[in-house]
Amino acid sequence: MPRTYVKAVHVGYKRSKVVHYPHTSLLKLEGCNTRKATNFYVGKRVAYVYKGEKKDLKGSTTRYIWGKITRPHGNSGLVRAKFKRNLPPRSFGAPVRVMLFPSNI
């Protein structure tokens, strides 16, 4: 399978000094180091891919949590993303796939 997604890392949740906001996750995209560069990715779909124990109907143990990139976060190329279900804390540092769709090129 060709890779048609950009690699990203789940850095953590949106937060203030003390409080975490798990409904929004922060992602660091590969090769994306400025706020301007994040423009391309806003609105794109994101998938956190992990393995579960039980097989699904297709016989696969791979599971997905889908989300969307909502906006840039700060000036160094981080983005905020919202997921259908909040990402679990054990996904901190884990790879996340940033799809190239919905495309506007």
Add this chain to the structure above:
Amino acid sequence: MAKNVLVKGVPRHSKSSQYRRKGLQYIKNKTTTPKKSIVNKNGGKWYSTVDISGRKLAKKGRGTAVLRKSITKGTVLILLAGRHVGKRVIFLKQLPSGLLLVTGPYHINGVPLRRVDQAYVIATSTKVDLKGVSLPDDFSEELVCRPKAKTVGGKSEKAFFATKKKGRHAFPKPTDARIAASKAVDAQVLERVNKVPYLKEYLARGFSLDNGDYPHLMQF
């Protein structure tokens, strides 16, 4: 107040949840007679002093999606999702439903005549001259749809409780008419592709990101 839109193009609430929130399920079937506009009864010379209330007339369904400017007849597209992810295909035309009709051609990269949504496609700057390429006369969008499973009168009790088989879904086989249409179109497209040096090789080669490839810096 919470914003209704997270960012341009990303609404906070999905269409279906908005439907519930507004309680539209309760007023869906209510028939109201919209008040007639009295703004221009006097030939548009002045505005009426009476406020006009009443519900706006509902729009008649949605129109078809507007085609992106970058996509024109003969544009080479990169597919971003689905069975043929990463393959380069040729755009033929926009169908009445708004979906794009594309072909590989099948002989080159295995993509038959099929439909894709423009959201799942990257338009490249490569274009093939498709002047004179025409679809068969009997072509209709239903031809390239996936045939719907027959569920007349609902499933039988036995079929309903039958456990689904594990493994990949069996895709329905394409109809003969569809194969014929695909062949007829591909023959014309191939002829034009072969005229351009290296185009065949380009279409045969898939698109894939490698380490150090960043799509936000790419010129497609």
